[in-house]
Amino acid sequence: TRSTRPQRLLKAVQEKAMKGDPQSVISTIDYFCRHSEWAMNVGDEKGSILDSVVCEVSPTTALELGTYCGYSTVRIARLLPPGTQLITLEFNPAFAAVARQVIEYAGLHNKVCLVEGASGDMIPKMREMFGIKTFDFVFLDHWKDRYLPDIKLLEGCQLLRKGSILLADNVICPGTPEYLEYVRNSPHYKSMYYKSHLEYTKVEDGLEKSVFLG
Numbered sequence: 001t002r003s004t005r006p007q008r009l010l011k012a013v014q015e016k017a018m019k020g021d022p023q024s025v026i027s028t029i030d031y032f033c034r035h036s037e038w039a040m041n042v043g044d045e046k047g048s049i050l051d052s053v054v055c056e057v058s059p060t061t062a063l064e065l066g067t068y069c070g071y072s073t074v075r076i077a078r079l080l081p082p083g084t085q086l087i088t089l090e091f092n093p094a095f096a097a098v099a100r101q102v103i104e105y106a107g108l109h110n111k112v113c114l115v116e117g118a119s120g121d122m123i124p125k126m127r128e129m130f131g132i133k134t135f136d137f138v139f140l141d142h143w144k145d146r147y148l149p150d151i152k153l154l155e156g157c158q159l160l161r162k163g164s165i166l167l168a169d170n171v172i173c174p175g176t177p178e179y180l181e182y183v184r185n186s187p188h189y190k191s192m193y194y195k196s197h198l199e200y201t202k203v204e205d206g207l208e209k210s211v212f213l214g
């Protein structure tokens, strides 16, 4: 049967990127998505903004919602100092299988824990599974209608602390109107918008960074 797009993306990484070199894995995926097949990775332009926020926060504990092929997982994990951990949630086993191999190829498996499951089920289990007290940084890039319920769940499970940073992809395209309205109007968040473009296109999109105020 015909391969899937994530499988073809993985093949490009295994054939063209340098094993153990996260930057070459990132560049290979960006080249593949720009010149062969578009895929819904955060991409190089928004990825640079993601990099700058991760470096600014330099989180000890980080959570990613929606691994997909592991592109942003590699972007984040490559910037984390030793002893820190990125937990990434993915409920599609086929995507998780590709992501595991992309993360492994980049040599970042010791910094990443990919958990197969739905965010709504797994978030309440974070403390018991990982001994996590709170998350310093959360990257949201999963189903857009799950952004708002999941941050309310993070709040409810006391997994955010004063100063925790949320960074959300696609707040313009495809768009996350309920989420934006909430983080921009709630007294519990200070929010700012980073204008950019939809990955590999000229269409406007952006990232919303929100600081939890407690």
Ligand SMILES: Cc1ncnc2c1ncn2[C@@H]1O[C@H](/C=C/CNC(=O)c2cc(-c3ccc(F)cc3)cc(O)c2O)C[C@H]1O
Pocket: 040, 041, 042, 065, 066, 067, 068, 089, 090, 091, 092, 095, 117, 118, 119, 120, 141, 142, 143, 144, 146, 169, 170, 173, 174, 198, 199
């Ligand atoms: C609840 C939950 N738990 C765990 N994993 C979850 C989950 N919901 C989705 N996931 C996983 O995250 C991934 C989903 C990501 C959803 N992202 C998107 O739908 C998405 C779509 C576009 C886009 C823009 C314009 C267009 F014309 C077409 C597409 C661009 C993007 O950057 C995106 O992230 C894969 C899925 O299995």
Ligand SMILES: [Mg+2]
Pocket: 040, 041, 042, 141, 169, 170
């Ligand atoms: Mg996205």
